[in-house]
Amino acid sequence: MRTLISHFRSAAARFAISRAVIAAMLIGPIIGVMLAAASVAAQDTANVITIDNFTFTPPELTVAVGTTVKWVNHDDIPHLVVNKDKAFRSKALDTDDSYSFTFASAGTFDYFCGLHPHMVGKVIVK
Numbered sequence: 476m477r478t479l480i481s482h483f484r485s486a487a488a489r490f491a492i493s494r495a496v497i498a499a500m501l502i503g504p505i506i507g508v509m510l511a512a513a514s515v516a517a518q519d520t521a522n523v524i525t526i527d528n529f530t531f532t533p534p535e536l537t538v539a540v541g542t543t544v545k546w547v548n549h550d551d552i553p554h555l556v557v558n559k560d561k562a563f564r565s566k567a568l569d570t571d572d573s574y575s576f577t578f579a580s581a582g583t584f585d586y587f588c589g590l591h592p593h594m595v596g597k598v599i600v601k
């Protein structure tokens with residue numbers, strides 16, 4: 476009977492250890508995913524232009540050639556992003572819609588809202 480109990484105890488100990496190993500195996504990748512998500516989020520905010528209260532923020536953004544810039548409309552009315560020289564033009568962006576454009580060449584890209592032309596911004600690509 477005593478051997479049966481000790482056998483049971485060692486089995487319980489092995490189970491506890493294997494649970495710790497499994498937990499460690501699970502936590503490792505989760506932390507990795509969280510770090511990756513954090514770095515993606517940091518990259519995202521770096522090249523995002525928000526539209527709030529009829530204003531592009533930042534009004535002027537400087538990026539490297541090859542950068543994708545994303546506009547996000549936070550207003551509860553639609554806005555468009557239209558380049559003065561027709562390099563890019565979004566569809567009407569409803570609330571929380573976004574538009575992305577990748578700048579393949581250097582230059583200064585003035586843009587405005589197709590519905591509210593007094594809303595202007597500028598992307599400088601170097």
Ligand SMILES: [Cu+2]
Binds near residue numbers: 554588594
């Ligand atoms: Cu607008």
